[in-house]
Amino acid sequence: xxxxxxxxxxxxxxxxxxxxxxxxxxxxxxxxxxxxxxxxxxxxxxxxxxxxxxxxxxxxxxxxxxxxxxxxxxxxxxxxxxxxxxxxxxxxxxxxxxxxxxxxxxxxxxxxxxxxxxxxxxxxxxxxxxxxxxxxxxxxxxxxxxxxxxxxxxxxxxxxxxxxxxxxxxxxxxxxxxxxxxxxxxxxxxxxxxxxxxxxxxxxxxxxxxxx
Numbered sequence: 001x002x003x004x005x006x007x008x009x010x011x012x013x014x015x016x017x018x019x020x021x022x023x024x025x026x027x028x029x030x031x032x033x034x035x036x037x038x039x040x041x042x043x044x045x046x047x048x049x050x051x052x053x054x055x056x057x058x059x060x061x062x063x064x065x066x067x068x069x070x071x072x073x074x075x076x077x078x079x080x081x082x083x084x085x086x087x088x089x090x091x092x093x094x095x096x097x098x099x100x101x102x103x104x105x106x107x108x109x110x111x112x113x114x115x116x117x118x119x120x121x122x123x124x125x126x127x128x129x130x131x132x133x134x135x136x137x138x139x140x141x142x143x144x145x146x147x148x149x150x151x152x153x154x155x156x157x158x159x160x161x162x163x164x165x166x167x168x169x170x171x172x173x174x175x176x177x178x179x180x181x182x183x184x185x186x187x188x189x190x191x192x193x194x195x196x197x198x199x200x201x202x203x204x205x206x207x208x209x210x211x212x
Contacts, residue, residue, distance in 0.1 A: 012186055020186035024152055028144045031179055033071035040177075044073030046200035047175040051078060051139075054196070056171040060137030062088040062130070064103065064166075067113065067121035073175055075139060079109060090130040093122040094158065101162045103130040132165040139173050140194060143180065149193040149206030150185035163192040168212050171195050 012020045068074045082089050092101035094117035104123035106112045116122025144152040172195045197204040
């Protein structure tokens with residue numbers, strides 16, 4: 001009996017992988033940034049509501065959160081609530097020389113946050129540094145995700161270098177608009193994956209990471 005199954009296409013690598021990422025990134029950013037403000041705000045509120053329900057967030061003591069930039073959903077309600085609950089909040093700042101994200105403690109977003117690298121909201125110089133090993137919950141940004149936890153970032157590789165520095169058991173969480181979930185994100189061997197993705201419509205739990 002003939003085998004009717006069609007073999008899957010091989011994953012891209014090298015220049016093909018770079019081009020596939022660039023193409024998807026451009027498409028998703030254009031779609032995301034075209035969302036009307038009201039739709040973005042209501043969708044962001046639904047993402048926050050889903051994240052509030054996570055036991056991992058309730059148990060966390062030190063949260064790593066990236067603040068919203070351009071067309072991203074608003075993460076500030078999570079920061080404010082965490083601080084009100086006595087949790088420790090750390091926010092990354094880009095070091096353009098080392099091309100790494102450095103973590104700093106934020107106690108008051110109004111006092112401690114300013115405009116940083118390429119206009120991204122970042123901790124101001126007076127904030128104290130934080131050890132990545134102390135983070136026990138991380139909210140990672142991204143341009144696109146798939147149901148296996150693959151993540152497409154902005155192209156700098158900053159989170160792909162940062163996430164492996166956290167404790168392996170630290171939950172890697174992401175929030176995304178529904179249109180940011182795609183069939184498959186093109187990734188290479190050094191691209192970090194995500195443990196849970198909250199969208200306005202659903203909570204996606206990918207297969208467990210092999211490094212946990």
